[in-house]
Amino acid sequence: MPIPDEILDEERQILSIEAQLAELREHARKESLAILDEFVEAKTAKVPGRPVFNAMMERIERGEAAGILAWHPDRLARNSVDGGRIIYLLDTGKLATLKFPTFWFESTPQGKFMLNIAFGQSKYYVDNLSENVRRGIRQKLRRGEFPGKPPIGYLNEPRLRTIVVDPESAPLVRRMFETYSAGRFTLKEVRKQLASWGLVNRAGKALALGSIKRLLMHPFYVGQFYLKGELYEGSHEPLISRDLFERVQEVMARRGKVHTKRRESFPFLGLLQCGECGSAITAERQKGHHYYRCTKKLGPCTQRYIREEALAAQVRQAVQQVALSDGWAEKMLGKIAEWKTEAAQTSAGFAQESQARLSAIQAKLDRLLDAHLDGAITREEYLGRKEKWLREKSALTDRMAEIRRNGNHWLEPLENFINAAHQAQIVAAGHDLESLKDFLKRIGSNLRLSGQTLRVAYENPWAILARHRLPAAPCATQTGETTTAPSLARCPRLDPIGENEKWWAR
Numbered sequence: 315m316p317i318p319d320e321i322l323d324e325e326r327q328i329l330s331i332e333a334q335l336a337e338l339r340e341h342a343r344k345e346s347l348a349i350l351d352e353f354v355e356a357k358t359a360k361v362p363g364r365p366v367f368n369a370m371m372e373r374i375e376r377g378e379a380a381g382i383l384a385w386h387p388d389r390l391a392r393n394s395v396d397g398g399r400i401i402y403l404l405d406t407g408k409l410a411t412l413k414f415p416t417f418w419f420e421s422t423p424q425g426k427f428m429l430n431i432a433f434g435q436s437k438y439y440v441d442n443l444s445e446n447v448r449r450g451i452r453q454k455l456r457r458g459e460f461p462g463k464p465p466i467g468y469l470n471e472p473r474l475r476t477i478v479v480d481p482e483s484a485p486l487v488r489r490m491f492e493t494y495s496a497g498r499f500t501l502k503e504v505r506k507q508l509a510s511w512g513l514v515n516r517a518g519k520a521l522a523l524g525s526i527k528r529l530l531m532h533p534f535y536v537g538q539f540y541l542k543g544e545l546y547e548g549s550h551e552p553l554i555s556r557d558l559f560e561r562v563q564e565v566m567a568r569r570g571k572v573h574t575k576r577r578e579s580f581p582f583l584g585l586l587q588c589g590e591c592g593s594a595i596t597a598e599r600q601k602g603h604h605y606y607r608c609t610k611k612l613g614p615c616t617q618r619y620i621r622e623e624a625l626a627a628q629v630r631q632a633v634q635q636v637a638l639s640d641g642w643a644e645k646m647l648g649k650i651a652e653w654k655t656e657a658a659q660t661s662a663g664f665a666q667e668s669q670a671r672l673s674a675i676q677a678k679l680d681r682l683l684d685a686h687l688d689g690a691i692t693r694e695e696y697l698g699r700k701e702k703w704l705r706e707k708s709a710l711t712d713r714m715a716e717i718r719r720n721g722n723h724w725l726e727p728l729e730n731f732i733n734a735a736h737q738a739q740i741v742a743a744g745h746d747l748e749s750l751k752d753f754l755k756r757i758g759s760n761l762r763l764s765g766q767t768l769r770v771a772y773e774n775p776w777a778i779l780a781r782h783r784l785p786a787a788p789c790a791t792q793t794g795e796t797t798t799a800p801s802l803a804r805c806p807r808l809d810p811i812g813e814n815e816k817w818w819a820r
């Protein structure tokens with residue numbers, strides 16, 4: 315009778331847990347750790363309130379055990395509450411150490427920092443994913459592909475994913491440029507003509523004046539495009555000549571008063587909410603300065619405005635808060651490189667060993683079948699033993715897959731994160747307000763302004779950097795040291811910002 319899938323899945327999970335337990339017992343034996351109790355938690359670590367985890371933590375708080383041995387930090391905590399509880403016990407000394415077969419940990423500022431990152435890294439996977447999307451867009455740009463919907467006159471070619479000339483609207487766009495370049499018509503008059511030719515928007519209505527103006531200034535028609543203020547050479551076919559385009563720009567400049575006032579750029583517009591009433595924060599220009607203030611659309615509010623310079627300084631500080639100095643970045647990247655090498659060696663060694671054991675099991679299975687066919691053992695005996703060997707075989711296969719996954723799956727996001735945190739220093743030191751804003755959006759959410767003060771809820775793992783002040787430079791390791799872990803015995807403690815602040819309870 316076939317076994318239903320859900321039973322197989324359950325079985326697989328149990329086998330995987332069994333395999334981890336076996337590995338952990340082996341690890342404990344090698345490290346001479348006395349195991350007081352084993353805890354298996356089937357519930358996912360994403361939400362706090364797991365009964366087995368809580369029971370374990372209570373016993374540690376009572377002083378029954380001094381350490382935890384776990385498969386990987388992500389098995390212990392994937393939410394900030396559980397993670398914070400563990401770090402807190404380490405800080406207060408109730409927990410002397412943590413051990414993982416798949417993760418280096420040492421109860422030092424660096425060690426806790428890395429542990430925090432491991433606890434918070436599931437969120438980082440998501441960030442990393444969007445970083446990959448951005449990387450894809452950059453690749454497209456390099457190839458000259460416009461990453462989006464092209465202006466009227468062109469079409470997206472869905473199969474080849476390229477942009478092609480639209481045979482219907484392209485001649486009309488050309489005619490629009492030629493008509494306007496003569497300099498005899500206002501935009502309003504051009505608009506009427508366009509409507510009569512049938513060059514209309516997607517809703518079938520006449521194009522707005524602003525749209526026509528944008529089209530007439532759009533470099534896409536001469537084979538280029540702007541993205542985030544940068545000009546790119548497109549791979550699409552130009553619709554008009556550079557000469558015609560320039561003539562149109564001259565006419566546009568001459569008829570300066572016709573087109574609407576150029577929009578001011580307010581880098582922090584649309585970024586913030588009022589901390590008092592929750593309304594959006596808007597921006598305006600007064601006497602040559604940029605100001606940001608509450609729109610007060612959600613009711614009465616006592617908040618005052620803030621000058622852009624003052625706001626920029628605070629954004630800069632918020633970014634600076636998560637910046638890693640050159641020394642730290644270098645140290646951490648070096649450590650990550652070491653781990654990568656170790657992980658590669660471990661998994662290679664393990665794979666070899668496992669392969670040998672798999673072959674041994676297969677040989678046993680073959681002999682078992684022979685024995686059964688020769689009539690040396692009964693069918694019941696055969697089936698019973700076969701099951702045992704098959705279980706062991708699949709446990710081993712699972713373990714191999716697990717080692718491959720866990721070996722360094724957290725190292726790449728960690729490396730990217732360290733690089734980004736290092737970049738924060740450059741952004742914070744620069745004068746580009748757009749970059750500052752982009753970085754702030756990347757590291758924080760729920761951006762609020764109240765009492766002329768910016769408040770940021772940092773996202774993990776940025777929150778870890780923001781929460782702790784790392785010493786200005788990593789401490790020197792002792793000379794002649796053999797351990798791979800940096801020795802920080804003489805380093806100052808990694809102090810949470812704000813005394814006695816139970817950040818993990820927030």
Ligand SMILES: [Zn+2]
Pocket residue numbers: 588589590591592593608609610615616617
């Ligand atoms: Zn307000």
